[in-house]
Amino acid sequence: MLACCVRRGRDCYGESELPLLFGISSLLNQTKDIKDVMYPILELMSQYINTRRSMITILNRKSSKIFIEDAYGLTPQAKARGVYSLGEGITGMVVKTGCSIVIPDISKDSRFLNKTGFDLLRNQGASFVCVPIQADDGTIGTISIFRFKTDNFSVSQDQKTLSIIGSLIAQSVKMRQEQIEELEKLKRENEKLSEALRGINKPANIIGNSGKMQEVYQLLHTVAPTNATVLIRGESGVGKELIAEAIHNASSRAGMPFIKVNCSALPENLIESELFGHEKGSFTGAEGLRKGRFELAEKGTIFLDEIGDLPLSTQVKLLRVLQQREFDRVGGTKTLKADVRVIAATNRNLEELIKENKFREDLFYRINVFPIYVPPLRERRNDIPALADHFVAKFNRINGSRIKRISSCAIDLLMLYKWPGNIRELENCIERACILSTDEVIRSVNLPPTLQTAESSHTERKGTLEKVLEGVEKQMIIDTLTGTKGNMAKAAEIMGITERILGLRIRKYEINPRLYKSLRSNKIQENEYY
Ligand SMILES: Nc1ncnc2c1ncn2[C@@H]1O[C@H](COP(=O)(O)OP(=O)(O)OP(=O)(O)O)[C@@H](O)[C@H]1O
CATH class of the missing domain: 3.30.450.40 (GAF domain)
Incomplete structure (x- = not known):
């Protein structure tokens, strides 16, 4: 009463x-x-x-x-x-x-x-x-x-x-x-992250702060000051060459040459002379003395990319360089000393190649002193927005274009895709999108069709009407939160519901709005749902 x-x-x-x-x-x-x-x-x-x-x-x-x-x-x-x-x-x-x-x-x-x-x-x-x-x-x-x-x-x-x-x-x-x-919690995490970054010192040429890349940076900085041979492993296009360069730049050899050799790009009969050089007249066409890559890399670093493709005969000679730090030019009689650090990389399964007698086991143990594994892009999706931004800036510089941002929908597609070609594929995709963009914004339509299929983004719609509608509602909330960088008030406004209702839905679908705060840089916070 x-x-x-x-x-x-x-x-x-x-x-x-x-x-x-x-x-x-x-x-x-x-x-x-x-x-x-x-x-x-x-x-x-x-x-x-x-x-x-x-x-x-x-x-x-x-x-x-x-x-x-x-x-x-x-x-x-x-x-x-x-x-x-x-x-x-x-x-x-x-x-x-x-x-x-x-x-x-x-x-x-x-x-x-x-x-x-x-x-x-x-x-x-x-x-x-x-x-x-x-x-x-x-x-x-x-x-x-x-x-x-x-x-x-x-x-x-x-x-x-x-x-x-x-x-x-x-x-x-x-x-x-x-x-x-x-x-x-976010503040604490940020403090931890910046503390960790202060300690780890991300190489300037490499983009990505994901936990997995931080582990890579830690290994890179541990091994850089030593003279140890490094084997960088990982799928094609993950950035193995960049890591090799970063090791060289962080070592005491930094001011000296960094010589790259792609072992799969050279025909078998030329690779030895390419690596170790040749004397005049040592074979038909050898008109003068030619220094090999090992000599050119003296006091610096040689990066042997695709080492799994090195012919067996050359593997023996490389083993000698690694063991005795010496080599002979092709057709030469004088043994040369090599003060060269070796960094090798491969996307192939060397253990399998050993079983197939295509790679020498003793060479494997010589190069596998300090392995570094670079994870594929799909295992560090948090790095995608920063990488995409980096490539937009790169192609703006190269093409003189003025792309300002990537739309939320386009970022969502980039985040969902599996990236079998890793960062190289992402780079190509952004280059293409920069060319196709008509309004200084990269939009979903500017991305390759492969990114837009349900199969590639796991968004096929199956099940009862209720389940499908729930799926749509959940996806819409995720999309909007992505667009508002996790801002609940703004997301509720865009969707025309109260923040309280949005809060209830978020609990129902077990969505963590915090996740969407780190999805993008400020530059791309506007979204297409406005
Ligand atoms: N973390 C990164 N930050 C910026 N650019 C990157 C990064 N990783 C890779 N890239 C770029 O992606 C492209 C492919 O990288 P890279 O050639 O180093 O890959 P890889 O693993 O050596 O490939 P492969 O095994 O095919 O030789 C290059 O243009 C490189 O500059």
């Missing part, structure tokens, strides 16, 4: 509370961003039930500290002082026990810690009512009000009103609690 005329100077309970509750529920339905809803609620309380000081606190489950999320009538400094441990002061006790506490006179109750700095002497007889805000998994915060002695109020009525408001706003407070915790 609402009618209970208990408040001095006020006619009847319900006269102000009902419009207040109505105002709060309208606010909850309209406000786009959860963090902007708390203060207007406290303002409404002041307007309708005459509170002069009030606050909403939220428990941070990770730190077990309770913070003032928003306050009415408190200075920012007083608000910042209001941090409570579980069980500490009235607020801490309410969160710990889940029970309301009513203090009729704060100047007479030692449990009132007065962290926010209330002038107790001047405010003798002021009361404090603190009520828990409950969610399914327990107390998540409090809502509380102070009343001055001279105010017309009833603490028991205030307690009832606050309890109703507490349950009205519980879902929003819960979402805000998750938002704050998520934000803190």
